[in-house]
Amino acid sequence: MAIKTFYVIGGEYADTTFKTIAEGKAEERYGPFPEKEAHDLWRSLTGKTVDNALIRYRVKPEAVGSEDCWYVVGGEYASTEFSTIATGHKLESYGPYPRPEALAVWRAITSKSVDNAMARYDIVTVEELTSLKASS
Numbered sequence: 001m002a003i004k005t006f007y008v009i010g011g012e013y014a015d016t017t018f019k020t021i022a023e024g025k026a027e028e029r030y031g032p033f034p035e036k037e038a039h040d041l042w043r044s045l046t047g048k049t050v051d052n053a054l055i056r057y058r059v060k061p062e063a064v065g066s067e068d069c070w071y072v073v074g075g076e077y078a079s080t081e082f083s084t085i086a087t088g089h090k091l092e093s094y095g096p097y098p099r100p101e102a103l104a105v106w107r108a109i110t111s112k113s114v115d116n117a118m119a120r121y122d123i124v125t126v127e128e129l130t131s132l133k134a135s136s
Contacts (some may be wrong), residue, residue: 005061006034006035007059007062008038010027011055018056042057069096070125071096071123071124075091075092077120079118093129095129
């Protein structure tokens with residue numbers, strides 16, 4: 001039997017629905033860890049941020065197999081060729097998620113950036129994400 005690994009994911013959100021990361025913030029992701037260590041880190045992070053109702057962390061098991069491991073990536077680009085991230089910005093990545101959840105996160109992010117012609121986000125596999133990070 002394979003040892004299951006876990007991630008602690010979260011950060012500061014735009015509101016208490018905890019679906020959209022606050023503007024100017026990035027989703028935090030820690031791991032992978034064995035389950036107990038992930039819960040210990042979660043407890044430590046939530047204890048430090050208990051006074052901020054907009055900060056939330058959760059423990060998620062690692063997605064098994066790349067067919068159920070999707071990421072939302074993108075950000076503000078230097079041109080409409082969407083090949084180089086704009087100066088002063090970084091490639092944003094959110095996940096991993098099962099495909100339906102990745103689609104929901106993508107919709108939330110793109111709806112907030114609809115007025116910015118230089119912003120673009122995509123849903124990618126872990127292999128694509130690795131390639132994008134290497135080229136940025």
